[in-house]
Structure formats: C-alpha cells, structure tokens
Amino acid sequence: MTTRVLVPSGVLGLGFERAALARGVAARPDIICIDGGSTDSGPFALGAGQSKYSRAATKSEWRALMQARMAAGVPLVIGTAGTCGTDATVDWMYQITAELAAELGQTLRVARLYSSQPAARVIAALAAGRVHALTPAPEISAPRLRALSNIVALAGAEQIQAALATGADIVIAGRTTDTATIAALPLARGDHAGAVWHGAKIAECGALCSTNPTSGVIVVDFDATGFTVEPMAEGACCTPHSVSAHMLYENADPFILHEPGGHLDVRGAHYRALDRRRVRVEGSNWVPGRYTVKLEGAALAGYQTTILALLRDPHYVAHARDWVARLQGYLAEQITARMGLAPADYSLEFRLIGVDGGLGALENRSGAPVEVGVLGIVAAATQDLAAEIGKLINPFVLHYPLTDSEELPTFAFPFSPATTDRGALYEFALNHVMELDDPMSAFRLTVSEVGDGTTK
Amino acid sequence: MARLSERVLKVRSKNAGPFWLTIDIFCGSAAAFAAVSAGLTTARVAALYATPEPLVKRFEIADLAVIKFSLPRPVVQGCRHDRDMHGAQWAVLLAEAELD
Numbered sequence: 045m046t047t048r049v050l051v052p053s054g055v056l057g058l059g060f061e062r063a064a065l066a067r068g069v070a071a072r073p074d075i076i077c078i079d080g081g082s083t084d085s086g087p088f089a090l091g092a093g094q095s096k097y098s099r100a101a102t103k104s105e106w107r108a109l110m111q112a113r114m115a116a117g118v119p120l121v122i123g124t125a126g127t128c129g130t131d132a133t134v135d136w137m138y139q140i141t142a143e144l145a146a147e148l149g150q151t152l153r154v155a156r157l158y159s160s161q162p163a164a165r166v167i168a169a170l171a172a173g174r175v176h177a178l179t180p181a182p183e184i185s186a187p188r189l190r191a192l193s194n195i196v197a198l199a200g201a202e203q204i205q206a207a208l209a210t211g212a213d214i215v216i217a218g219r220t221t222d223t224a225t226i227a228a229l230p231l232a233r234g235d236h237a238g239a240v241w242h243g244a245k246i247a248e249c250g251a252l253c254s255t256n257p258t259s260g261v262i263v264v265d266f267d268a269t270g271f272t273v274e275p276m277a278e279g280a281c282c283t284p285h286s287v288s289a290h291m292l293y294e295n296a297d298p299f300i301l302h303e304p305g306g307h308l309d310v311r312g313a314h315y316r317a318l319d320r321r322r323v324r325v326e327g328s329n330w331v332p333g334r335y336t337v338k339l340e341g342a343a344l345a346g347y348q349t350t351i352l353a354l355l356r357d358p359h360y361v362a363h364a365r366d367w368v369a370r371l372q373g374y375l376a377e378q379i380t381a382r383m384g385l386a387p388a389d390y391s392l393e394f395r396l397i398g399v400d401g402g403l404g405a406l407e408n409r410s411g412a413p414v415e416v417g418v419l420g421i422v423a424a425a426t427q428d429l430a431a432e433i434g435k436l437i438n439p440f441v442l443h444y445p446l447t448d449s450e451e452l453p454t455f456a457f458p459f460s461p462a463t464t465d466r467g468a469l470y471e472f473a474l475n476h477v478m479e480l481d482d483p484m485s486a487f488r489l490t491v492s493e494v495g496d497g498t499t500k
Numbered sequence: 501m502a503r504l505s506e507r508v509l510k511v512r513s514k515n516a517g518p519f520w521l522t523i524d525i526f527c528g529s530a531a532a533f534a535a536v537s538a539g540l541t542t543a544r545v546a547a548l549y550a551t552p553e554p555l556v557k558r559f560e561i562a563d564l565a566v567i568k569f570s571l572p573r574p575v576v577q578g579c580r581h582d583r584d585m586h587g588a589q590w591a592v593l594l595a596e597a598e599l600d
Contacts, residue, residue, distance in 0.1 A: 083518050086578035086585045180519055180572045289564055292524045296516040296570040298559055345580060391580065402589045404581075406550060406574060409596070423580055471579045472518040 046267045047230035048073045052112070053260035054249035056080045056105050056122060057097030060260025064251075064276040065108065068261045069116045071276070075208075076113055077225040079248060080137065081124030083340065083472070084294070091193050091342035091470025095126035095133055102126075103140050110144050110214070119208060121215040121225045123199075129219030130194050131160040137216045138494075145495030152214055152495050155207040158488040159218030161195040165486065166339065166478065174479040176336070181475040188343075192473055195341040200304030202483035204228035210491045218487075219340065221303055222248040230266035237330035241308040243271030245301055246290050246325070253290040256280035270326035272318065282323045284315035304483065306332040334479060337486060341474035347427040348466040349434035351420040353441050354456040363446055364416040368394045371444045375437050382436060390424040390433055418455075427465055434463035504540065505595035507532050513591035518577040520570055521549075521587045523594055527565040536567055539599035545569050548593045569594075 050073035053060040057080075068076075081089070081096075089096045106122075113120035126133020134156050145152050167186045169175045175184075189195070196219035205228045207215040217225065223244035230240045243264045246253050250260045259277030273282050291298045291310060301308040312327040355361050372394060379385050379392070397417030400407035420441055424430040442462070443452045480486055505511060509528035516522040523545075527533040537560055546553040551571045559568040574590070575581045584590060 083577070084515055084586060086582075087518070088578070178519075182576075285564065289526075289566070292522070292561075292564075292566060292568055294514050294516050294522065296520045296522050296557065298561065298568055393580075395583065402583055403593065404583055406548070406590075406593060408548075408593070421580075469580060472576060475517075475519050 045233045046265055047233050047235055049226050049264045050076045051247045051250050051262050052078050057101045061277050064259050064261035065112055067276045068263055069112050071263050075118050075229045076120045078122050080122045081127040081129055087342045087470040087472045090128040093130040093132040093194050107144050123217045123220035123225040125216050129159050129196050131158045134216055134218045142494040150495045153212050154214045154494050155210045155212035156490045157203055157207045157217040159196045159199055161197050163189045169478050176477050178475045182473050192341040192343050197337040197339055197486050199487055200224045201228040201231050203487045205232050235266040236268055238328035239271045240266050242310050242328035246287055251275050253287050254280045254282045272322055272324045274322040281321045284317055284323055287323045288315045304337050305335045336477035336479050339474045339476045339478055342470045343473040345469045345471040346423045347430045348469050349422045349430040349463050351441055351463045353418045355416045361416050364396050367446050393421045395419045431465050438462050502599055504597050504599055511591045511595040513587055515577055515587040521573045522570040523591055525567045533565040549574055
C-alpha cells in the first residue's frame with residue numbers, strides 16, 4: 045500500500061513556505077510529520093529541559109500545521125517536541141496545542157508520548173548489563189546517572205505506532221530518532237522497510253534534500269519496493285545527486301543508520317530521476333537486530349561568568365598571548381590569596397578572538413590582526429562564586445600591564461558591568477544504548493481531548 | 501601542490517551527534533575526486549585534528565565525487581572546552597591543507 049508522508053520542514057521553528065505547505069496538503073497525504081528538535085545546538089536544552097526556539101515562533105508554525113492537519117483530515121505528529129524531547133517540553137508543546145485548539149475552534153484527540161527516563165530505570169539496566177557504551181562514551185555509574193538533570197531515550201517507529209493506534213489527531217512525542225515519526229505509518233502499513241527508513245532519513249530535514257533547501261516542504265511516497273521524494277515549493281527539484289548527498293549530512297557513516305531494532309544499509313540503493321523534480325530510490329536494506337534505544341543525558345557542570353576586553357593598542361595586539369599568559373598567572377595568585385580558592389575550585393580560561401578563538405590548539409595559521417578580543421570564561425560550582433571571581437578579575441583584565449616597567453593600560457570594555465553571568469553550564473553525559481524487551485517499557489502514552497473550551 | 505579548497509567545490513563540517521564530527525569534501529569532478537583520493541591521506545587528516553588515525557573513518561563515494569571523514573569530536577560538543585558548538589568551522593583546517 046502506498047503511504048504518502050508530508051514533511052513541512054526539518055524542524056518546527058525554522059519556518060516553511062506556506063504556499064508549498066498548501067500544495068502538500070492538496071496532494072492528500074496520509075500523515076503530516078515534523079521534527080521538533082536535535083542535539084545540534086548543544087546540551088543546554090536537554091540539561092534545562094527547555095525549548096531552544098521561541099514560544100511565539102513555535103506557536104505560529106504549529107498553528108499553520110494544525111490548520112493543515114484539519115484540512116487534510118490526517119494525523120499530525122511532532123517528534124522530539126521542544127528541542128530536547130523531555131517530559132517538560134512535551135507538556136509545553138501540549139499546552140501550546142491546547143491553546144491553539146481553543147483559538148481555532150478545533151476539538152482534538154492528542155496523544156503524548158513521554159521519553160524521559162527515571163535514573164533508577166537506567167541504573168537497573170546498567171546493573172543488568174543492558175546498557176552498552178557507544179564510541180566514544182563518557183564514564184557512567186549509578187551515582188553519575190542519579191546526578192544527571194535529564195535522561196531521555198530515543199523512541200523509534202514502534203512507540204509512534206502505539207501513539208497513532210490510539211486514534212490521535214495529533215501526536216506530541218518526546219525524544220525520538222530523527223526518522224521515527226516519518227517511518228512509523230508506512231512501516232505499520234507494510235511498506236518496504238529499507239525504503240521506509242531510507243526515505244525517512246532523506247525527508248527528516250525537509251527540503252534540505254532538494255535544490256531549494258529553505259522552502260521546507262516535501263512529500264515522500266513509500267510503497268512495496270521503494271520510495272519517491274518530491275519537493276512542494278515552486279521551482280524546487282530533487283535530483284539523484286541532491287537526494288543521495290543528503291545521506292552525508294550530519295551522519296558519521298553515510299551508508300549505515302542505526303535505529304531501535306536494527307539498522308538501515310543503503311549501499312545497494314540506486315537513485316533515479318522520474319522527472320525534473322522527483323527522485324525514485326530502491327535497493328535499500330533494513331537489517332533487523334537487537335532492540336535497543338539510544339540514551340541522551342545532560343549533567344550540570346557548573347556556572348559561568350564571562351568578561352570581554354578588546355585590545356586595539358598595537359603593542360598589546362602584537363603581544364596578546366604573552367599578556368594573557370602573564371595575566372592568568374597573576375589572577376591565579378590573586379584568586380587564591382583573596383578568595384582562598386584552590387585551582388580545582390574553579391576554572392578561568394582566556395580565548396583570543398582574532399588569534400585562535402575558534403580553533404584553539406588546532407589553529408595552524410597566524411596573522412597580524414588589527415585588534416584582539418580577549419574572552420575570559422570563569423566556571424565555578426555556583427553562579428555566586430563564578431560572579432565573584434568575575435568581579436575580582438575585572439580590574440586586572442582592564443588594566444594589567446605587559447611588563448612591570450610600563451604604565452597601566454586601559455583596554456576597551458564594551459559592557460557595564462563588564463562581566464556577564466551566563467547561568468548553568470550543562471554537558472552531554474551519555475552516548476549509550478539500552479536494551480528493551482518491549483519497546484513501550486521505557487515510554488509512556490497519555491491521551492486526552494483538547495479544544496472546544498475543554499482545555500485552556 | 502595546492503590547497504584542497506582550490507581543487508574542490510566545497511569542504512564542510514558538522515556535528516554528527518554530540519560526540520562525532522563529520523567532514524564532507526565535495527570534489528565536483530571525477531578528476532578532482534581522483535586527485536584528492538590520492539593526495540590526501542587519512543594520517544594527514546588525523547594529524548590536522550589531533551586525533552589517533554585508527555579513529556578516523558574514511559569514505560570514498562565515487563558516484564557523488566565525495567570523500568568523507570568522520571572522527572570523534574576533538575572536544576565533546578558543548579563541554580567547557582568547546583569553541584564551536586556546531587563544528588562547522590573545523591572544515592577550514594582541511595580546506596586549507598596542502599594536497600600531496
């Protein structure tokens with residue numbers, strides 16, 4: 045049976061062409077799927093359990109998709125809701141959905157799929173030898189797992205299928221693999237598994253696999269032998285090159301993609317242009333394996349305060365590295381003498397913007413910059429402590445001389461106060477998979493009705 | 501001798517999850533693909549990113565005229581020492597490398 049999946053864009057919050065979405069709806073899809081997140085912006089979203097995108101952008105795009113869903117009369121699914129897919133961001137997305145349902149006069153059945161993991165579950169699995177490290181993996185232990193601020197498991201197609209089976213109009217899923225929402229329905233309907241996972245991977249970034257990447261909207265048809273992909277924006281085309289090249293994107297291995305319950309192997313895939321805009325792909329292979337779900341976790345790693353000084357004086361620009369080395373030694377003494385802190389109690393790093401700010405020790409070029417930005421980064425166990433260190437170093441970052449025999453310089457501070465408290469610093473703490481006997485055993489489903497004044 | 505960027509269409513890098521970096525060289529032609537394939541060793545790439553060579557995965561995709569390298573991120577994404585959250589500027593190190 046052919047299954048037509050409409051993907052409005054690579055992620056909710058990034059925008060899509062409204063005309064292209066309308067064409068996608070007119071193409072009579074069986075389901076509308078969009079991703080809501082990624083780890084690509086770093087560990088903060090998962091650490092804090094917050095969306096990276098603004099509520100306003102999310103709500104305005106979700107409104108358009110809820111209207112498209114109503115027009116198409118098919119389910120709408122979002123995976124990894126609220127950037128990180130924690131229970132908190134699923135509920136945040138649910139609240140937005142409830143508001144919109146009331147505003148749009150829609151009455152809807154909404155399934156929430158929760159992916160957050162209690163530390164105890166992962167600790168028990170670890171003790172049972174059912175948590176396996178990927179390469180490279182941070183060290184884990186029961187105390188370390190208990191200290192993580194959030195742990196999520198990446199749901200696959202099975203959990204999305206369970207959510208769809210509730211008869212939901214909208215599925216708001218916590219952390220899922222990028223491909224799971226797209227793969228769920230075609231797999232449930234018996235389409236070719238290799239084609240389904242391959243097509244889902246091609247489609248998960250929306251129109252990124254086409255010649256007009258920012259237009260967003262694409263449609264994928266899955267069937268018994270392969271898949272066909274077509275962009276919906278006027279003038280956008282999918283070509284065998286644009287489609288096959290997408291397997292390279294953000295993939296460590298361009299031929300193998302691991303999913304819960306197996307992996308996709310596209311080494312046998314062939315890509316054929318059906319016409320100017322559509323590409324047909326056949327020959328991909330799904331290899332069933334052990335049922336594991338990938339885990340993601342974030343840990344609080346302290347609090348930061350930053351300070352930025354600009355060196356424009358040519359003497360200091362030319363000797364910026366020597367100056368910072370001397371300053372750093374002096375500040376370490378001052379922090380110990382005045383605050384009684386040991387070196388292990390905090391960190392203080394200076395990065396030279398204009399010298400090697402982006403690449404650090406890997407930088408292999410040097411030049412003669414006009415100015416150098418000196419970015420000081422303090423980290424400590426509490427924000428108060430980081431802020432206090434920032435205040436202590438502030439006058440020296442402003443005035444410290446290159447040698448004892450020269451008068452005090454004064455550098456350019458762009459801000460008052462000169463320091464900025466950055467808040468919590470999180471770090472990714474898991475690169476592991478967890479075995480499951482039953483795909484739903486680590487996930488929760490809740491179904492409720494919204495709209496028509498029943499939920500505000 | 502020429503810089504890689506002078507011989508190919510594009511060199512890009514990006515995170516492949518928080519723990520991996522992947523670098524794609526779009527050669528643009530079969531001739532450039534052959535030149536890069538022969539003139540750029542995996543050891544050279546490993547040295548540029550201060551990564552042990554056995555950890556660097558190399559893929560040569562002739563159909564796309566693409567050579568791809570994947571390696572554990574020089575620092576884990578978002579940790580205190582990370583300078584490039586999306587890993588996109590690391591490509592420049594390779595783009596500026598001289599081909600043998």
